Amino acid sequence: MPVNWDQIEGNWKQFRGKIxxxxxxxxxxxxxxxxxxxxRLIGKLQERYGIEREEAEQQLKDFESRM
Known part of the structure; x- marks a missing residue:
């Protein structure tokens, strides 16, 4: 089941720790x-970790699949 980012936005305080x-x-x-x-998360990952957008998206997809 894909992650619902509207739900994450609405409950951001709960997800902060996981992030x-x-x-x-x-x-x-x-x-x-x-x-x-x-x-914004993808952009911050690119900035902070010095990675390409594709890598940031892949990391986020891996994260989403574990949630």
């Missing part, structure tokens, strides 16, 4: 800025 565990280099401020927005 922080997976991508520990993201700061609390960056996680606040993301606010459950998938595109």
């Amino acid at each position: 922080r565990q997976k991508w520990g280099q993201l700061t609390d401020d960056e996680i606040d800025e993301i606010e459950g927005n998938r595109e």
Whole structure:
């Protein structure tokens, strides 16, 4: 079952910890800025980890599949 990002946005406080565990280099401020927005998360992953968009999307897909 695919992850519903509307649900994640609505419950962002609950998902913050999971995001922080997976991508520990993201700061609390960056996680606040993301606010459950998938595109913002991809952008922050690219920025923080110096990876291409495709790699950021793949990491996020792997994360989604475990949720």
